[in-house]
Amino acid sequence: MQGIIVKGIGGFYYVKVEDEVIECKARGKFRHNELTPMVGDKVQITVNNGKGTIDKIYERHNMLIRPSVANITQALVVFALRNPDINEDLLNRFIMLCEYNDIKAVVCFNKTDLLEDPQMEEVVSMIKSAGYECIFLNAKQGIGIDEIREKLKDNVTVLCGPSGVGKSTILNNLAGRDIMETGNISEKLKRGKHTTRHSELIEVEEGFLVDTPGFSSLNTDFIEKEDVQSCFPEILQYAYGCKFTGCLHYKEPKCAVKEAVEEGKIHKKRYDFYIRVIEEKTKGRNNK
Structure with a gap:
Protein backbone atom coordinates (compact mmCIF):
# COMPACT_ATOMS: atom_id res chain seq x y z
CA MET A 1 0.00 0.00 0.00
CA ARG A 60 11.93 13.30 -1.92
CA HIS A 61 11.27 16.23 -4.24
CA ASN A 62 12.55 18.59 -1.54
CA MET A 63 12.98 18.76 2.21
CA LEU A 64 12.70 21.51 4.80
CA ILE A 65 14.31 21.36 8.24
CA ARG A 66 12.17 23.93 10.03
CA PRO A 67 9.39 22.95 9.70
CA SER A 68 10.52 19.35 9.31
CA VAL A 69 8.54 18.28 6.26
CA ALA A 70 9.19 16.80 2.81
CA ASN A 71 7.71 17.22 -0.66
CA ILE A 72 6.33 20.74 -0.26
CA THR A 73 4.87 21.96 -3.57
CA GLN A 74 3.60 25.43 -2.65
CA ALA A 75 4.32 28.20 -0.17
CA LEU A 76 1.99 31.01 0.80
CA VAL A 77 4.44 33.77 1.67
CA VAL A 78 2.49 35.93 4.12
CA PHE A 79 3.46 39.50 4.99
CA ALA A 80 1.40 42.18 6.66
CA LEU A 81 1.42 45.58 5.02
CA ARG A 82 1.72 47.15 8.47
CA ASN A 83 1.95 46.11 12.13
CA PRO A 84 4.55 44.71 11.92
CA ASP A 85 6.05 46.95 9.22
CA ILE A 86 6.96 45.09 6.07
CA ASN A 87 10.63 44.16 5.65
CA GLU A 88 11.41 44.06 1.93
CA ASP A 89 14.74 42.29 2.41
CA LEU A 90 13.09 39.56 4.48
CA LEU A 91 10.28 39.18 1.93
CA ASN A 92 12.78 38.70 -0.87
CA ARG A 93 14.73 36.15 1.18
CA PHE A 94 11.61 34.06 1.79
CA ILE A 95 10.91 34.04 -1.94
CA MET A 96 14.55 33.23 -2.67
CA LEU A 97 14.41 30.17 -0.40
CA CYS A 98 11.21 29.00 -2.05
CA GLU A 99 12.89 29.15 -5.45
CA TYR A 100 15.97 27.33 -4.15
CA ASN A 101 13.78 24.51 -2.80
CA ASP A 102 11.68 24.36 -5.99
CA ILE A 103 8.56 25.48 -4.15
CA LYS A 104 6.00 27.63 -5.95
CA ALA A 105 5.62 30.92 -4.07
CA VAL A 106 2.34 32.83 -3.84
CA VAL A 107 2.71 36.13 -1.96
CA CYS A 108 -0.16 36.97 0.39
CA PHE A 109 -0.41 40.55 1.66
CA ASN A 110 -2.46 40.62 4.85
CA LYS A 111 -4.13 43.64 6.50
CA THR A 112 -5.08 45.12 3.13
CA ASP A 113 -6.85 48.08 4.71
CA LEU A 114 -3.33 49.54 4.82
CA LEU A 115 -2.66 49.15 1.10
CA GLU A 116 -3.19 52.79 0.13
CA ASP A 117 0.35 53.75 1.01
CA PRO A 118 2.86 54.63 -1.75
CA GLN A 119 5.59 52.55 -0.09
CA MET A 120 3.31 49.52 0.11
CA GLU A 121 2.22 49.94 -3.51
CA GLU A 122 5.91 49.93 -4.50
CA VAL A 123 6.47 46.64 -2.65
CA VAL A 124 3.50 45.04 -4.39
CA SER A 125 4.76 46.34 -7.76
CA MET A 126 8.21 44.83 -7.07
CA ILE A 127 6.75 41.39 -6.35
CA LYS A 128 4.37 41.39 -9.32
CA SER A 129 7.14 42.51 -11.68
CA ALA A 130 9.12 39.40 -10.72
CA GLY A 131 6.22 37.25 -11.91
CA TYR A 132 4.77 36.20 -8.56
CA GLU A 133 1.05 35.97 -7.98
CA CYS A 134 -0.25 38.21 -5.18
CA ILE A 135 -3.32 37.67 -3.02
CA PHE A 136 -4.69 40.45 -0.82
CA LEU A 137 -6.21 39.48 2.51
CA ASN A 138 -7.84 40.63 5.65
CA ALA A 139 -7.54 37.33 7.49
CA LYS A 140 -9.46 38.37 10.60
CA GLN A 141 -12.47 39.26 8.44
CA GLY A 142 -12.05 36.22 6.19
CA ILE A 143 -11.41 38.36 3.11
CA GLY A 144 -9.30 36.54 0.50
CA ILE A 145 -9.46 33.16 2.25
CA ASP A 146 -11.62 31.58 -0.49
CA GLU A 147 -9.08 32.69 -3.10
CA ILE A 148 -6.35 30.87 -1.19
CA ARG A 149 -8.58 27.83 -0.65
CA GLU A 150 -8.85 27.37 -4.42
CA LYS A 151 -5.08 26.91 -4.64
CA LEU A 152 -4.83 24.05 -2.13
CA LYS A 153 -6.04 21.18 -4.36
CA ASP A 154 -3.32 18.63 -5.16
CA ASN A 155 -0.71 20.64 -3.25
CA VAL A 156 1.23 20.28 -0.02
CA THR A 157 1.18 23.89 1.12
CA VAL A 158 3.21 25.62 3.81
CA LEU A 159 2.64 29.15 5.09
CA CYS A 160 5.77 31.18 5.67
CA GLY A 161 6.59 34.70 6.75
CA PRO A 162 7.60 36.52 9.94
CA SER A 163 5.71 36.09 13.21
CA GLY A 164 2.67 38.22 13.82
CA VAL A 165 1.53 38.65 10.21
CA GLY A 166 -1.55 36.44 10.51
CA LYS A 167 -0.35 32.98 9.39
CA SER A 168 -2.11 31.13 12.20
CA THR A 169 -5.36 33.03 11.57
CA ILE A 170 -5.17 32.11 7.87
CA LEU A 171 -4.42 28.47 8.68
CA ASN A 172 -7.33 28.23 11.11
CA ASN A 173 -9.70 29.84 8.58
CA LEU A 174 -8.63 27.41 5.85
CA ALA A 175 -8.99 24.37 8.09
CA GLY A 176 -12.33 25.55 9.51
CA ARG A 177 -11.18 25.05 13.08
CA ASP A 178 -8.56 26.27 15.54
CA ILE A 179 -5.44 24.28 14.71
CA MET A 180 -2.95 26.92 15.76
CA GLU A 181 -3.06 29.35 18.64
CA THR A 182 -3.01 32.88 17.29
CA GLY A 183 -0.38 35.17 18.79
CA ASN A 184 -0.43 38.85 19.58
CA ILE A 185 1.96 41.52 18.42
CA SER A 186 4.41 42.53 21.14
CA GLU A 187 3.82 46.21 21.82
CA LYS A 188 7.42 46.65 22.95
CA LEU A 189 9.12 44.82 20.08
CA LYS A 190 6.45 45.38 17.39
CA ARG A 191 6.80 41.81 16.25
CA GLY A 192 4.85 38.62 16.67
CA LYS A 193 5.24 35.97 19.32
CA HIS A 194 5.97 32.43 18.17
CA THR A 195 2.87 30.25 18.53
CA THR A 196 3.72 26.95 16.81
CA ARG A 197 5.84 23.96 17.82
CA HIS A 198 5.30 20.94 15.56
CA SER A 199 4.60 19.71 12.04
CA GLU A 200 1.58 17.82 10.77
CA LEU A 201 -0.30 17.63 7.48
CA ILE A 202 -3.94 18.71 7.64
CA GLU A 203 -6.13 17.55 4.75
CA VAL A 204 -8.02 20.51 3.26
CA GLU A 205 -9.68 20.95 -0.14
CA GLU A 206 -8.15 17.78 -1.66
CA GLY A 207 -4.69 18.92 -0.62
CA PHE A 208 -2.60 19.21 2.53
CA LEU A 209 -1.63 22.14 4.73
CA VAL A 210 1.44 22.02 6.96
CA ASP A 211 0.19 22.95 10.41
CA THR A 212 3.43 24.71 11.34
CA PRO A 213 3.04 27.92 9.34
CA GLY A 214 6.37 28.60 7.80
CA PHE A 215 10.12 28.49 7.81
CA SER A 216 11.58 29.48 11.15
CA SER A 217 15.09 29.79 9.75
CA LEU A 218 16.22 32.02 6.91
CA ASN A 219 19.85 31.02 6.64
CA THR A 220 20.96 31.34 3.01
CA ASP A 221 24.68 30.76 3.59
CA PHE A 222 24.47 27.32 1.98
CA ILE A 223 23.46 28.79 -1.40
CA GLU A 224 26.56 29.18 -3.57
CA LYS A 225 27.18 32.56 -5.17
CA GLU A 226 26.93 31.04 -8.66
CA ASP A 227 23.51 29.57 -7.78
CA VAL A 228 21.93 32.80 -6.51
CA GLN A 229 20.66 33.90 -9.93
CA SER A 230 18.67 30.65 -10.24
CA CYS A 231 16.55 31.96 -7.34
CA PHE A 232 15.51 35.01 -9.40
CA PRO A 233 13.31 33.94 -12.33
CA GLU A 234 13.21 37.42 -13.84
CA ILE A 235 17.03 37.51 -13.95
CA LEU A 236 17.24 34.07 -15.55
CA GLN A 237 14.84 35.31 -18.21
CA TYR A 238 17.48 37.74 -19.53
CA ALA A 239 20.70 35.96 -18.50
CA TYR A 240 20.96 34.07 -21.80
CA GLY A 241 21.75 37.37 -23.55
CA CYS A 242 24.90 38.09 -21.55
CA LYS A 243 28.20 38.19 -23.44
CA PHE A 244 30.14 35.99 -21.02
CA THR A 245 29.28 32.47 -19.85
CA GLY A 246 29.00 32.45 -16.07
CA CYS A 247 28.12 36.14 -15.89
CA LEU A 248 27.01 37.12 -12.37
CA HIS A 249 25.30 40.28 -13.70
CA TYR A 250 27.32 42.38 -11.28
CA LYS A 251 30.43 44.06 -12.66
CA GLU A 252 30.69 42.27 -15.99
CA PRO A 253 30.45 44.35 -19.22
CA LYS A 254 27.73 43.92 -21.83
CA CYS A 255 25.40 42.26 -19.36
CA ALA A 256 21.87 41.70 -20.66
CA VAL A 257 20.48 41.63 -17.13
CA LYS A 258 21.89 45.05 -16.26
CA GLU A 259 20.47 46.38 -19.52
CA ALA A 260 17.06 44.95 -18.59
CA VAL A 261 17.26 46.77 -15.24
CA GLU A 262 18.09 50.05 -16.98
CA GLU A 263 15.15 49.55 -19.34
CA GLY A 264 12.78 48.88 -16.44
CA LYS A 265 12.18 45.24 -17.41
CA ILE A 266 13.61 44.07 -14.08
CA HIS A 267 12.56 45.97 -10.96
CA LYS A 268 15.47 48.00 -9.58
CA LYS A 269 14.74 46.99 -5.97
CA ARG A 270 14.82 43.30 -6.86
CA TYR A 271 18.13 43.74 -8.68
CA ASP A 272 19.59 45.74 -5.78
CA PHE A 273 18.62 42.91 -3.43
CA TYR A 274 20.26 40.39 -5.77
CA ILE A 275 23.48 42.41 -5.72
CA ARG A 276 23.41 42.59 -1.89
CA VAL A 277 23.22 38.80 -1.73
CA ILE A 278 26.11 38.45 -4.22
CA GLU A 279 28.21 40.92 -2.21
CA GLU A 280 27.46 39.07 1.04
CA LYS A 281 28.70 35.85 -0.46
CA THR A 282 31.77 37.51 -1.98
CA LYS A 283 32.73 38.97 1.42
CA GLY A 284 32.03 35.63 3.07
CA ARG A 285 34.52 33.89 0.76
CA ASN A 286 37.13 36.58 1.27
CA ASN A 287 36.86 36.26 5.05
CA LYS A 288 37.49 32.52 5.02
Missing part, protein backbone atom coordinates in the same frame (compact mmCIF):
# COMPACT_ATOMS: atom_id res chain seq x y z
CA GLN A 2 1.16 3.53 -0.75
CA GLY A 3 0.43 6.64 1.28
CA ILE A 4 1.77 9.85 2.75
CA ILE A 5 3.03 10.47 6.29
CA VAL A 6 0.78 13.10 7.86
CA LYS A 7 2.14 13.02 11.42
CA GLY A 8 5.06 11.60 13.40
CA ILE A 9 5.11 11.25 17.19
CA GLY A 10 7.56 9.30 19.37
CA GLY A 11 8.73 6.91 16.66
CA PHE A 12 5.22 6.27 15.33
CA TYR A 13 4.21 7.54 11.91
CA TYR A 14 0.64 8.08 10.80
CA VAL A 15 0.20 7.31 7.11
CA LYS A 16 -2.81 8.49 5.11
CA VAL A 17 -3.89 5.73 2.70
CA GLU A 18 -7.02 6.54 0.71
CA ASP A 19 -9.74 7.15 3.33
CA GLU A 20 -7.91 5.98 6.47
CA VAL A 21 -4.85 6.82 8.58
CA ILE A 22 -2.70 3.87 9.69
CA GLU A 23 -0.27 3.93 12.61
CA CYS A 24 3.12 2.65 11.45
CA LYS A 25 6.63 1.94 12.64
CA ALA A 26 9.66 2.31 10.39
CA ARG A 27 11.91 -0.65 9.57
CA GLY A 28 15.34 -0.64 11.17
CA LYS A 29 17.06 -0.46 7.80
CA PHE A 30 16.23 3.25 7.62
CA ARG A 31 18.25 3.92 10.79
CA HIS A 32 21.19 2.00 9.37
CA ASN A 33 20.99 4.12 6.22
CA GLU A 34 20.69 7.29 8.33
CA LEU A 35 17.31 7.99 6.77
CA THR A 36 14.53 9.15 9.08
CA PRO A 37 10.93 9.24 7.83
CA MET A 38 9.49 12.74 7.67
CA VAL A 39 6.04 14.26 7.55
CA GLY A 40 5.22 14.61 3.85
CA ASP A 41 7.17 11.52 2.80
CA LYS A 42 5.47 9.28 0.25
CA VAL A 43 5.89 5.74 1.51
CA GLN A 44 5.07 2.11 0.88
CA ILE A 45 3.70 0.16 3.85
CA THR A 46 2.49 -3.30 4.81
CA VAL A 47 -0.35 -3.77 7.31
CA ASN A 48 -0.89 -6.67 9.71
CA ASN A 49 -3.65 -6.74 12.33
CA GLY A 50 -4.31 -3.04 11.83
CA LYS A 51 -0.70 -1.98 12.44
CA GLY A 52 1.59 -0.84 9.65
CA THR A 53 5.26 -1.01 8.81
CA ILE A 54 7.02 1.47 6.54
CA ASP A 55 8.93 -0.58 3.96
CA LYS A 56 10.03 2.10 1.51
CA ILE A 57 10.45 5.88 1.44
CA TYR A 58 10.16 7.25 -2.08
CA GLU A 59 12.63 9.83 -3.32
Whole structure:
Protein backbone atom coordinates (compact mmCIF):
# COMPACT_ATOMS: atom_id res chain seq x y z
CA MET A 1 0.00 0.00 0.00
CA GLN A 2 1.16 3.53 -0.75
CA GLY A 3 0.43 6.64 1.28
CA ILE A 4 1.77 9.85 2.75
CA ILE A 5 3.03 10.47 6.29
CA VAL A 6 0.78 13.10 7.86
CA LYS A 7 2.14 13.02 11.42
CA GLY A 8 5.06 11.60 13.40
CA ILE A 9 5.11 11.25 17.19
CA GLY A 10 7.56 9.30 19.37
CA GLY A 11 8.73 6.91 16.66
CA PHE A 12 5.22 6.27 15.33
CA TYR A 13 4.21 7.54 11.91
CA TYR A 14 0.64 8.08 10.80
CA VAL A 15 0.20 7.31 7.11
CA LYS A 16 -2.81 8.49 5.11
CA VAL A 17 -3.89 5.73 2.70
CA GLU A 18 -7.02 6.54 0.71
CA ASP A 19 -9.74 7.15 3.33
CA GLU A 20 -7.91 5.98 6.47
CA VAL A 21 -4.85 6.82 8.58
CA ILE A 22 -2.70 3.87 9.69
CA GLU A 23 -0.27 3.93 12.61
CA CYS A 24 3.12 2.65 11.45
CA LYS A 25 6.63 1.94 12.64
CA ALA A 26 9.66 2.31 10.39
CA ARG A 27 11.91 -0.65 9.57
CA GLY A 28 15.34 -0.64 11.17
CA LYS A 29 17.06 -0.46 7.80
CA PHE A 30 16.23 3.25 7.62
CA ARG A 31 18.25 3.92 10.79
CA HIS A 32 21.19 2.00 9.37
CA ASN A 33 20.99 4.12 6.22
CA GLU A 34 20.69 7.29 8.33
CA LEU A 35 17.31 7.99 6.77
CA THR A 36 14.53 9.15 9.08
CA PRO A 37 10.93 9.24 7.83
CA MET A 38 9.49 12.74 7.67
CA VAL A 39 6.04 14.26 7.55
CA GLY A 40 5.22 14.61 3.85
CA ASP A 41 7.17 11.52 2.80
CA LYS A 42 5.47 9.28 0.25
CA VAL A 43 5.89 5.74 1.51
CA GLN A 44 5.07 2.11 0.88
CA ILE A 45 3.70 0.16 3.85
CA THR A 46 2.49 -3.30 4.81
CA VAL A 47 -0.35 -3.77 7.31
CA ASN A 48 -0.89 -6.67 9.71
CA ASN A 49 -3.65 -6.74 12.33
CA GLY A 50 -4.31 -3.04 11.83
CA LYS A 51 -0.70 -1.98 12.44
CA GLY A 52 1.59 -0.84 9.65
CA THR A 53 5.26 -1.01 8.81
CA ILE A 54 7.02 1.47 6.54
CA ASP A 55 8.93 -0.58 3.96
CA LYS A 56 10.03 2.10 1.51
CA ILE A 57 10.45 5.88 1.44
CA TYR A 58 10.16 7.25 -2.08
CA GLU A 59 12.63 9.83 -3.32
CA ARG A 60 11.93 13.30 -1.92
CA HIS A 61 11.27 16.23 -4.24
CA ASN A 62 12.55 18.59 -1.54
CA MET A 63 12.98 18.76 2.21
CA LEU A 64 12.70 21.51 4.80
CA ILE A 65 14.31 21.36 8.24
CA ARG A 66 12.17 23.93 10.03
CA PRO A 67 9.39 22.95 9.70
CA SER A 68 10.52 19.35 9.31
CA VAL A 69 8.54 18.28 6.26
CA ALA A 70 9.19 16.80 2.81
CA ASN A 71 7.71 17.22 -0.66
CA ILE A 72 6.33 20.74 -0.26
CA THR A 73 4.87 21.96 -3.57
CA GLN A 74 3.60 25.43 -2.65
CA ALA A 75 4.32 28.20 -0.17
CA LEU A 76 1.99 31.01 0.80
CA VAL A 77 4.44 33.77 1.67
CA VAL A 78 2.49 35.93 4.12
CA PHE A 79 3.46 39.50 4.99
CA ALA A 80 1.40 42.18 6.66
CA LEU A 81 1.42 45.58 5.02
CA ARG A 82 1.72 47.15 8.47
CA ASN A 83 1.95 46.11 12.13
CA PRO A 84 4.55 44.71 11.92
CA ASP A 85 6.05 46.95 9.22
CA ILE A 86 6.96 45.09 6.07
CA ASN A 87 10.63 44.16 5.65
CA GLU A 88 11.41 44.06 1.93
CA ASP A 89 14.74 42.29 2.41
CA LEU A 90 13.09 39.56 4.48
CA LEU A 91 10.28 39.18 1.93
CA ASN A 92 12.78 38.70 -0.87
CA ARG A 93 14.73 36.15 1.18
CA PHE A 94 11.61 34.06 1.79
CA ILE A 95 10.91 34.04 -1.94
CA MET A 96 14.55 33.23 -2.67
CA LEU A 97 14.41 30.17 -0.40
CA CYS A 98 11.21 29.00 -2.05
CA GLU A 99 12.89 29.15 -5.45
CA TYR A 100 15.97 27.33 -4.15
CA ASN A 101 13.78 24.51 -2.80
CA ASP A 102 11.68 24.36 -5.99
CA ILE A 103 8.56 25.48 -4.15
CA LYS A 104 6.00 27.63 -5.95
CA ALA A 105 5.62 30.92 -4.07
CA VAL A 106 2.34 32.83 -3.84
CA VAL A 107 2.71 36.13 -1.96
CA CYS A 108 -0.16 36.97 0.39
CA PHE A 109 -0.41 40.55 1.66
CA ASN A 110 -2.46 40.62 4.85
CA LYS A 111 -4.13 43.64 6.50
CA THR A 112 -5.08 45.12 3.13
CA ASP A 113 -6.85 48.08 4.71
CA LEU A 114 -3.33 49.54 4.82
CA LEU A 115 -2.66 49.15 1.10
CA GLU A 116 -3.19 52.79 0.13
CA ASP A 117 0.35 53.75 1.01
CA PRO A 118 2.86 54.63 -1.75
CA GLN A 119 5.59 52.55 -0.09
CA MET A 120 3.31 49.52 0.11
CA GLU A 121 2.22 49.94 -3.51
CA GLU A 122 5.91 49.93 -4.50
CA VAL A 123 6.47 46.64 -2.65
CA VAL A 124 3.50 45.04 -4.39
CA SER A 125 4.76 46.34 -7.76
CA MET A 126 8.21 44.83 -7.07
CA ILE A 127 6.75 41.39 -6.35
CA LYS A 128 4.37 41.39 -9.32
CA SER A 129 7.14 42.51 -11.68
CA ALA A 130 9.12 39.40 -10.72
CA GLY A 131 6.22 37.25 -11.91
CA TYR A 132 4.77 36.20 -8.56
CA GLU A 133 1.05 35.97 -7.98
CA CYS A 134 -0.25 38.21 -5.18
CA ILE A 135 -3.32 37.67 -3.02
CA PHE A 136 -4.69 40.45 -0.82
CA LEU A 137 -6.21 39.48 2.51
CA ASN A 138 -7.84 40.63 5.65
CA ALA A 139 -7.54 37.33 7.49
CA LYS A 140 -9.46 38.37 10.60
CA GLN A 141 -12.47 39.26 8.44
CA GLY A 142 -12.05 36.22 6.19
CA ILE A 143 -11.41 38.36 3.11
CA GLY A 144 -9.30 36.54 0.50
CA ILE A 145 -9.46 33.16 2.25
CA ASP A 146 -11.62 31.58 -0.49
CA GLU A 147 -9.08 32.69 -3.10
CA ILE A 148 -6.35 30.87 -1.19
CA ARG A 149 -8.58 27.83 -0.65
CA GLU A 150 -8.85 27.37 -4.42
CA LYS A 151 -5.08 26.91 -4.64
CA LEU A 152 -4.83 24.05 -2.13
CA LYS A 153 -6.04 21.18 -4.36
CA ASP A 154 -3.32 18.63 -5.16
CA ASN A 155 -0.71 20.64 -3.25
CA VAL A 156 1.23 20.28 -0.02
CA THR A 157 1.18 23.89 1.12
CA VAL A 158 3.21 25.62 3.81
CA LEU A 159 2.64 29.15 5.09
CA CYS A 160 5.77 31.18 5.67
CA GLY A 161 6.59 34.70 6.75
CA PRO A 162 7.60 36.52 9.94
CA SER A 163 5.71 36.09 13.21
CA GLY A 164 2.67 38.22 13.82
CA VAL A 165 1.53 38.65 10.21
CA GLY A 166 -1.55 36.44 10.51
CA LYS A 167 -0.35 32.98 9.39
CA SER A 168 -2.11 31.13 12.20
CA THR A 169 -5.36 33.03 11.57
CA ILE A 170 -5.17 32.11 7.87
CA LEU A 171 -4.42 28.47 8.68
CA ASN A 172 -7.33 28.23 11.11
CA ASN A 173 -9.70 29.84 8.58
CA LEU A 174 -8.63 27.41 5.85
CA ALA A 175 -8.99 24.37 8.09
CA GLY A 176 -12.33 25.55 9.51
CA ARG A 177 -11.18 25.05 13.08
CA ASP A 178 -8.56 26.27 15.54
CA ILE A 179 -5.44 24.28 14.71
CA MET A 180 -2.95 26.92 15.76
CA GLU A 181 -3.06 29.35 18.64
CA THR A 182 -3.01 32.88 17.29
CA GLY A 183 -0.38 35.17 18.79
CA ASN A 184 -0.43 38.85 19.58
CA ILE A 185 1.96 41.52 18.42
CA SER A 186 4.41 42.53 21.14
CA GLU A 187 3.82 46.21 21.82
CA LYS A 188 7.42 46.65 22.95
CA LEU A 189 9.12 44.82 20.08
CA LYS A 190 6.45 45.38 17.39
CA ARG A 191 6.80 41.81 16.25
CA GLY A 192 4.85 38.62 16.67
CA LYS A 193 5.24 35.97 19.32
CA HIS A 194 5.97 32.43 18.17
CA THR A 195 2.87 30.25 18.53
CA THR A 196 3.72 26.95 16.81
CA ARG A 197 5.84 23.96 17.82
CA HIS A 198 5.30 20.94 15.56
CA SER A 199 4.60 19.71 12.04
CA GLU A 200 1.58 17.82 10.77
CA LEU A 201 -0.30 17.63 7.48
CA ILE A 202 -3.94 18.71 7.64
CA GLU A 203 -6.13 17.55 4.75
CA VAL A 204 -8.02 20.51 3.26
CA GLU A 205 -9.68 20.95 -0.14
CA GLU A 206 -8.15 17.78 -1.66
CA GLY A 207 -4.69 18.92 -0.62
CA PHE A 208 -2.60 19.21 2.53
CA LEU A 209 -1.63 22.14 4.73
CA VAL A 210 1.44 22.02 6.96
CA ASP A 211 0.19 22.95 10.41
CA THR A 212 3.43 24.71 11.34
CA PRO A 213 3.04 27.92 9.34
CA GLY A 214 6.37 28.60 7.80
CA PHE A 215 10.12 28.49 7.81
CA SER A 216 11.58 29.48 11.15
CA SER A 217 15.09 29.79 9.75
CA LEU A 218 16.22 32.02 6.91
CA ASN A 219 19.85 31.02 6.64
CA THR A 220 20.96 31.34 3.01
CA ASP A 221 24.68 30.76 3.59
CA PHE A 222 24.47 27.32 1.98
CA ILE A 223 23.46 28.79 -1.40
CA GLU A 224 26.56 29.18 -3.57
CA LYS A 225 27.18 32.56 -5.17
CA GLU A 226 26.93 31.04 -8.66
CA ASP A 227 23.51 29.57 -7.78
CA VAL A 228 21.93 32.80 -6.51
CA GLN A 229 20.66 33.90 -9.93
CA SER A 230 18.67 30.65 -10.24
CA CYS A 231 16.55 31.96 -7.34
CA PHE A 232 15.51 35.01 -9.40
CA PRO A 233 13.31 33.94 -12.33
CA GLU A 234 13.21 37.42 -13.84
CA ILE A 235 17.03 37.51 -13.95
CA LEU A 236 17.24 34.07 -15.55
CA GLN A 237 14.84 35.31 -18.21
CA TYR A 238 17.48 37.74 -19.53
CA ALA A 239 20.70 35.96 -18.50
CA TYR A 240 20.96 34.07 -21.80
CA GLY A 241 21.75 37.37 -23.55
CA CYS A 242 24.90 38.09 -21.55
CA LYS A 243 28.20 38.19 -23.44
CA PHE A 244 30.14 35.99 -21.02
CA THR A 245 29.28 32.47 -19.85
CA GLY A 246 29.00 32.45 -16.07
CA CYS A 247 28.12 36.14 -15.89
CA LEU A 248 27.01 37.12 -12.37
CA HIS A 249 25.30 40.28 -13.70
CA TYR A 250 27.32 42.38 -11.28
CA LYS A 251 30.43 44.06 -12.66
CA GLU A 252 30.69 42.27 -15.99
CA PRO A 253 30.45 44.35 -19.22
CA LYS A 254 27.73 43.92 -21.83
CA CYS A 255 25.40 42.26 -19.36
CA ALA A 256 21.87 41.70 -20.66
CA VAL A 257 20.48 41.63 -17.13
CA LYS A 258 21.89 45.05 -16.26
CA GLU A 259 20.47 46.38 -19.52
CA ALA A 260 17.06 44.95 -18.59
CA VAL A 261 17.26 46.77 -15.24
CA GLU A 262 18.09 50.05 -16.98
CA GLU A 263 15.15 49.55 -19.34
CA GLY A 264 12.78 48.88 -16.44
CA LYS A 265 12.18 45.24 -17.41
CA ILE A 266 13.61 44.07 -14.08
CA HIS A 267 12.56 45.97 -10.96
CA LYS A 268 15.47 48.00 -9.58
CA LYS A 269 14.74 46.99 -5.97
CA ARG A 270 14.82 43.30 -6.86
CA TYR A 271 18.13 43.74 -8.68
CA ASP A 272 19.59 45.74 -5.78
CA PHE A 273 18.62 42.91 -3.43
CA TYR A 274 20.26 40.39 -5.77
CA ILE A 275 23.48 42.41 -5.72
CA ARG A 276 23.41 42.59 -1.89
CA VAL A 277 23.22 38.80 -1.73
CA ILE A 278 26.11 38.45 -4.22
CA GLU A 279 28.21 40.92 -2.21
CA GLU A 280 27.46 39.07 1.04
CA LYS A 281 28.70 35.85 -0.46
CA THR A 282 31.77 37.51 -1.98
CA LYS A 283 32.73 38.97 1.42
CA GLY A 284 32.03 35.63 3.07
CA ARG A 285 34.52 33.89 0.76
CA ASN A 286 37.13 36.58 1.27
CA ASN A 287 36.86 36.26 5.05
CA LYS A 288 37.49 32.52 5.02
